[in-house]
Amino acid sequence: MTRADRPTIRDVARAAGVSKGTVSFALNGRPGVSEDTRERILAAARDLGWTPSTKARALSVSRSFAVGLVLAREPELLGADPFFPSFIAGVERTLSDRGQALVLQVVPESEEEAGYRRLAGAGRVDGVFLLDLRVDDPRMALLEELGMPAVSIARPDVPSGFPAVLVDDRPGIAAAVEHLAGLGHRRIAHVAGPAHFLHGSRRRRAFEDALAEAGLPAGPVVEADFSAAGGAAATRRLLDSDVTAIVYSNDLMAIAGLSVAVECGRAVPAELSVTGFDNTDLAGYVSPALTSVRTDPYLWGRKAAEALLDLIDGGTVDDVPVPAAQLVIRASTAPPPPQ
16 A cells, blocks of 8 residues: 555544544543544544554654744744744644644754754654745755654745645735736835745745736845844835835834834835735734735644644645735825826
């Protein structure tokens, strides 16, 4: 039987008429499942010929019932960026339903590899999430070496044997450029995230491709760090140019940029249009309300946790599709001023 043909936890759950979480508890001998239900699940597993993978069998000898997340970001930035609390809330919702825990490590980027090695060496977690994918990310090979199950947020640009939550930022950036071009803007700039982050480089490439698709000249790009201070500094540089619109790589930078523009005497949106990315709660309450790209990190967290736990339980886990990002148009965008 090939790996693709092998019955999964999902198949057992469907046959037994229970949830995947209940199957996991029953097959791992954990409390909280009645004997009748446990026997029904075990019978379904036998009938289907389900067996755990070699890796799952090894893990079952000593399970921590916890998963890990290593974040190589400054703690101050994590506290300011709404993405991470929302993603972690989605993860925790699924983990709570399945009786699991999250081990979070916030480390300097230079200590990131050591963080993963500590988690694996101490047996503190059964698997990990991979956020902030890098260009040519070395962590795929590292986790393969460590034998650590993992789920990545977005498909990496290097070979990976791990499932991914199929987040794609490009349509959202393209929609923002298309919207601005439709309003008549011809000089559009981009405040990008760090180029070594895959989502930073992909959003920049999507911006450049969308300009070309709209028949517009290449616009100026300023790289920042996803922080409010970085967005403010990038905006000050762009205000010295002739741009009439700025596409920001996240809401935090866009809101800071909007504030700087008004402070410098550039009316938004009468003289400068601004778009963000992530559609955070604050986007609808700043003045003017921010046009932004809606994403759902809470859902990504839930889906990533479900996939990782299924992978740890020995199931065959495919990449996980999620809804495409959508542009939410608000008051921060308008036609450019007359030339």
